[in-house]
Amino acid sequence: MGDRPAGLGKIAALAERISDAFAFPLRLSHYVELVNPLWASHDMQARIVSVWDETATARTLTLKPGKNWRSFKPGQHLRVGVQIGGRHFTRTYSISGETERDDGCFTITVKAIPGGRVSNHIVRNLKVGDYLPIGIAQGDFYIPDAQPVRPLFITAGSGITPIMSMLKSLDTQGRMPDVTHIHYAPQPYDVIFAKQLKALGEKYPRYRLQCVYTREPGGVDTEEGLRSQHFSQAQLERYCPDWRERDVYACGPQPLLDSLEQFWEAQGLRRQLHTERFRAALSASTGPGQKGRIAFARSNASFDADGQTNLLRLAEDAGLNPSHGCRMGICHACDAALASGCVRDLRTNELVSEAGQIIQICVCTNVGDAVIDA
Template structure:
């Protein structure tokens, strides 16, 4: 996409004067969604089954993609039966992949709407909407000499990105122990690739744990396979029970600062009770603008007052022309009082207000 930089980018900046309140990206997106920097998209180039229920989608990102770090996740927008749904998935590709492609690995959830569609019914050529990469489940700038990676099920997905990123680095590599739990060998996502890595890489120890034969993995089992676990920087991803047990064990050992946990579902909020004054600082991530918002002013008006070019239509919550993804935080529907939260969730900015600090992809 290098041809879209330099003079072309300057031309777009000039064209903004002519197309306001819309932007040139709004028109480019009608020609080709991959040209739209305001609402980034990517085109699926390949779909590869990993297990009977899991597939990896390779994606060519369009002009609006701003990059990622290994271990992060992205909101993905996919149309199913004419309705666009947003879900978040870990990126399983390293950030310096030579061909510039991205990859997400999707496990089909029984009775789900989006994940079965992505894993089993997505064809090459499909265009997906992409949110900004998010999350802090990433390697530190200064790598420790020893790492422990503890995963179960689809929890291997962000860790696979970390391993691939480590492979692309120059030696010396840290000593890595990966303890991965699945029901059976055939259920292991990336199973063959991980076994090949174990044979090839002197710095990786890959230990498979199969729950149907061995039961659930326990902290005692971790200590048996990795006696020096206290001395290792630890990354954990998997089901809630595994995460809670690991966090408790590390905290009891006084090592809470050395464990990094990735939760696919956020920790439930405490019972919020009745709405308070609300409002908060709003960040518009694409423009870098900050603005204070109260609990009753629509976010569309907040953005416009701050000079942010916001999409809009009827301004009454009817046409959905103002839909904008949340990056983080909570917004309240001024009509119903419903709270909207979660990275990538689309909100109607003309009828929602801040319910605390938040960020919008605008």
């Protein structure tokens, strides 16, 4: 009896291969997708089953994933695709809900960024019943199960989403630890999950939330030395006096994470700080960009480049749709060969000029003219 599921699985796989032979040049999965996209096995999609506006600019989508979906660890992220104007775009979003749901669904929470075509499309235009291509959950930003922790969460804006996933799972499991949470937002009405966070504080006295409003006149602090509305050691000492003894999980805009990394490094406690970035950490430019002309050889397209903007964004603005994923140099979905010319890695300022070398167009810009084999 124990071998039966495995045997049935082998028979099903064999039947699918035989069916694929008759469906050539497509696969049986492509025809199944026409009936229900969630049944397809050649790619992975999710159906929007509900939407909820967290704030005026942030929306939570509850997604029902299809075949091949695997579970996730609270704090991880995944790639989400959308169609806009007949073109496919991919972005990476943190999962914002608990992993213990019994309906097989999960949530993402997206904040509309000014000028962000994908985030605004998701927040303003998507509706219940729409299907979205998704990837598997990835990332190592999560609390380990094997050891007890006393976390200090430091978040800002939509950086609260992976932390919310952790908090919801800890709540569902009934093992909320001693937590201090410092969250930065422009105004009180900008706090994503405000009601849920308040409810957690009422349910668990050991969960302590301190919101800092960065655009409130004078800030929330009025004591001498505590007037800063952004991260400072004085704030840290006031809201979490035992911060040196805690593991820190931080997510938010790049300036905040840069400040935290510099501070914990200076304290000799860098190993206690765990960060999740929505964008690649870029190096300070060594000088003005060198303008040039970029050509994408396979697409038979060329366009002007400023030597500062990443090649992926330039290609998209020119109407191209190159393969991409995380947009921050992690997933390598945008890898392409440099045919000629020179590019600069925006994270390190390293120059790449060897023909045939693989570059990541999401984190590289041009140095003069260049040809990309894409």
